[in-house]
Amino acid sequence: MVRIYDPKEKIQGYTIEEMITTGNNSVSYAARASSGDKVFFKLYQSPSVRVPWYKPFVQHQEELKRRIESGPCRQFCYKFLGGFEHERKFHQVFEFLDKSHSLAQIFDKIRIRPTSVNWEQRELMAKVLVAGINQIHGAKIVHADLKPENVMLIEDPSIAMKYRLKIIDMDFSFFTDKKAPWDGHEGYFGTPGYMSPEHMTNKVPSPASDVFTLGMMLYQLLAQGHPYLYDDIEKYLPAYKAHAAAPAKLLGVPKAPAKGDVIADILHRCLHPDPARRPSAVDLHRALTGDGAGVIDDVELVRRREEEERKRRAEAERKAKEDEEHKKKLDEARGKEVERIAEEIRKRDEEERKKKEAEMVAARIVLASPDGATQSVGARVVFGRIVLAKFGDASKYAANEQFILDRSGDEWYIEACLNTPNDTMLNGELLTGRTKLTLGDKIGLGKAASKKTVLELTVRAE
Amino acid sequence: MATWICPKDGIENPHAEKRCLVCRHPNIPRIVVLQSVATGKEAEFTEPVKFGKAVFTHRFADPDAKFASDLQFEIIRDEVRVAWIIRPIAETVNPTCYDGSPLGPDGVELLDGGIISVSKSKMKLKVRFKKN
Numbered sequence: 001m002v003r004i005y006d007p008k009e010k011i012q013g014y015t016i017e018e019m020i021t022t023g024n025n026s027v028s029y030a031a032r033a034s035s036g037d038k039v040f041f042k043l044y045q046s047p048s049v050r051v052p053w054y055k056p057f058v059q060h061q062e063e064l065k066r067r068i069e070s071g072p073c074r075q076f077c078y079k080f081l082g083g084f085e086h087e088r089k090f091h092q093v094f095e096f097l098d099k100s101h102s103l104a105q106i107f108d109k110i111r112i113r114p115t116s117v118n119w120e121q122r123e124l125m126a127k128v129l130v131a132g133i134n135q136i137h138g139a140k141i142v143h144a145d146l147k148p149e150n151v152m153l154i155e156d157p158s159i160a161m162k163y164r165l166k167i168i169d170m171d172f173s174f175f176t177d178k179k180a181p182w183d184g185h186e187g188y189f190g191t192p193g194y195m196s197p198e199h200m201t202n203k204v205p206s207p208a209s210d211v212f213t214l215g216m217m218l219y220q221l222l223a224q225g226h227p228y229l230y231d232d233i234e235k236y237l238p239a240y241k242a243h244a245a246a247p248a249k250l251l252g253v254p255k256a257p258a259k260g261d262v263i264a265d266i267l268h269r270c271l272h273p274d275p276a277r278r279p280s281a282v283d284l285h286r287a288l289t290g291d292g293a294g295v296i297d298d299v300e301l302v303r304r305r306e307e308e309e310r311k312r313r314a315e316a317e318r319k320a321k322e323d324e325e326h327k328k329k330l331d332e333a334r335g336k337e338v339e340r341i342a343e344e345i346r347k348r349d350e351e352e353r354k355k356k357e358a359e360m361v362a363a364r365i366v367l368a369s370p371d372g373a374t375q376s377v378g379a380r381v382v383f384g385r386i387v388l389a390k391f392g393d394a395s396k397y398a399a400n401e402q403f404i405l406d407r408s409g410d411e412w413y414i415e416a417c418l419n420t421p422n423d424t425m426l427n428g429e430l431l432t433g434r435t436k437l438t439l440g441d442k443i444g445l446g447k448a449a450s451k452k453t454v455l456e457l458t459v460r461a462e
Numbered sequence: 463m464a465t466w467i468c469p470k471d472g473i474e475n476p477h478a479e480k481r482c483l484v485c486r487h488p489n490i491p492r493i494v495v496l497q498s499v500a501t502g503k504e505a506e507f508t509e510p511v512k513f514g515k516a517v518f519t520h521r522f523a524d525p526d527a528k529f530a531s532d533l534q535f536e537i538i539r540d541e542v543r544v545a546w547i548i549r550p551i552a553e554t555v556n557p558t559c560y561d562g563s564p565l566g567p568d569g570v571e572l573l574d575g576g577i578i579s580v581s582k583s584k585m586k587l588k589v590r591f592k593k594n
Contacts (some may be wrong), residue, residue: 123485159470
């Protein structure tokens with residue numbers, strides 16, 4: 001069960017003000033430190049104290065903080081203010097970026113009104129973003145989850161850029177000179193549409209992977225938009241591998257001595273499927289500022305990178321071949337037995353479905369919580385905080401009118417009410433529209449984005 | 463460590479860096495203030511200016527203005543050299559000097575506290591910079 005803090009709740013000297021987001025691994029709040037400063041307060045659901053990589057993860061956070069704050073990175077990253085364990089959960093506190101907008105919000109703003117962010121501002125944002133990633137790589141850190149949502153722009157009318165840029169969400173960044181604590185336990189987090197080819201194929205991301213993502217973001221900031229805009233996640237990898245992105249067409253003339261054709265060329269090379277053929281963040285920064293031609297002129301560096309990449313590919317191919325042979329043997333051994341079992345399962349599922357549908361002809365149904373509380377329903381009922389109160393404290397997350405159960409003929413339906421602060425979930429998914437209920441369905445409250453649910457009620461026949 | 467904040471991108475740079483390490487914006491003071499050593503009168507400049515007898519008389523009320531030609535020298539904001547530069551104007555009666563030395567044709571970089579003069583000792587102007 002997700003532990004959710006209430007406003008005004010005090011945790012280790014921090015007073016919770018409001019929930020900001022629920023992510024895959026954490027719930028984030030705005031909170032107030034005892035000094036009165038506003039902070040970004042993060043409660044981690046993962047790693048839990050029970051997993052073997054919990055302690056290494058906590059140490060990893062300390063080292064991240066040290067690497068960022070002891071070097072030039074600190075100008076480009078948000079501040080880690082500290083971490084602690086409370087009620088067997090890891091918590092971390094960061095600088096709160098007031099009056100800030102994510103780069104994703106800036107892109108939305110540009111889409112609606114292209115002149116809202118002028119070319120000089122865009123060029124400056126690109127230079128600062130690339131310089132920041134360059135410094136992160138210099139500290140031997142791979143960000144590994146770059147995306148416009150993780151680049152924050154804080155309003156500052158005193159400078160030409162009008163915003164100060166900070167790179168955030170680095171708690172699952174890792175080091176190039178050490179294995180990540182979760183390596184071998186968990187995958188490397190990433191966001192579809194902003195992952196590199198190596199990230200998508202379950203390889204360990206590298207600084208070159210960050211450059212790939214940077215390339216995509218710079219296409220949006222300086223050129224015609226996202227170079228790989230697909231609605232289907234399956235389409236990304238083949239397009240990446242084919243280097244199918246169109247050449248960048250800049251939307252303005254770069255400030256001299258930078259040259260438009262050099263920048264357009266290097267942006268396209270950021271998206272090269274072969275990491276060794278991508279420029280480094282240093283090369284990219286040089287091209288954007290016009291310091292040097294923006295091309296890698298160090299032949300030895302190219303040769304070394306290609307050699308490393310050749311070795312890495314040979315090793316990956318050998319491992320893939322081994323896996324393939326192993327899988328083939330297993331498949332043969334399973335053979336027809338697998339098909340027979342699958343057919344049995346299909347038949348059984350079909351019978352169960354028919355049986356459940358038949359049972360729904362019941363005149364009344366019951367909602368039951370895991371601790372045994374029940375609510376019988378025989379006619380249309382609007383469920384809200386008051387009706388749900390009998391199922392415990394979690395009912396406080398319900399709106400006055402959260403969802404409706406309604407009977408039509410022999411069938412029962414559920415419908416979510418509009419404008420509720422928390423979503424109504426059905427079997428862990430967001431409930432949309434009027435949906436037919438089946439016995440055994442689970443109704444809950446939660447957030448669709450995180451798929452986390454509280455107050456889980458099971459539909460039963462009376 | 464002394465630093466300066468880039469007015470373009472807000473990045474803090476070491477004082478010794480003439481250009482922003484991130485956007486390469488040149489760190490040139492926005493305003494040059496010249497003050498007559500003789501009269502104490504001063505004037506601020508943000509754009510390239512050509513100086514001569516008339517300016518010295520009206521802006522600085524310096525009696526040494528009579529030693530200057532109609533156009534004596536110019537100051538310009540040089541983004542390549544990342545500095546304010548003083549350059550002589552050709553065919554003046556008396557040479558323009560900076561810190562006591564006559565200027566060459568390419569001029570020299572102005573520095574805080576430097577002294578511009580007509581010949582070595584006439585019409586002395588002290589240089590000061592202002593950021594805003």
